Amino acid sequence: DAGVTQSPTHLIKTRGQQVTLRCSPKSGHDTVSWYQQALGQGPQFIFQYYEEEERQRGNFPDRFSGHQFPNYSSELNVNALLLGDSALYLCASSAWGDEQFFGPGTRLTVL
């Protein structure tokens, strides 16, 4: 049983560019949550998707957007990248309301 997978593993972008990160949940999971982890900090909640809808959003600007597909996989899009967007982006999947399991993350560097 494959766990949560994310792609790409690493990404380097320049300020002002746009990026798309992808996440495939564990088999049997229907909920995907995205988190941003800055260096030396705990992960911060970005948003959660269930039934292809954004269910809740953390304190992140509209430059951060997402999507969930019918197969429960998800994308995180970040527009107009800033230096401060450099972080590890983590995807977590769960059955609705249950324990969350995390993928290996995508490390984004903005130059």
Next chain:
Amino acid sequence: GIQVEQSPPDLILQEGANSTLRCNFSDSVNNLQWFHQNPWGQLINLFYIPSGTKQNGRLSATTVATERYSLLYISSSQTTDSGVYFCAVKRWIQGAQKLVFGQGTRLTINP
């Protein structure tokens, strides 16, 4: 919003020692998870524990929800236990769940 505080922030021990990590939270929660983050950034699930005590090998966790704290015990530490340990509390808000993380405890086990 809810505050999650972990202590100590750093802990350095010799192999074979025991340790106790603490997580305090400022409001009632629906559940609590403990994670170990390895050097590559992967968050590994340790415990999903809203209350009571659970054990898994050398690790155990206790959550006292009425007093708003949780403890993670590691016995007979091994060098592979090194890394950052996070607790995260789950809150149901506006029909969705999110995890709120503490800042982590960095554990270093020396041979």
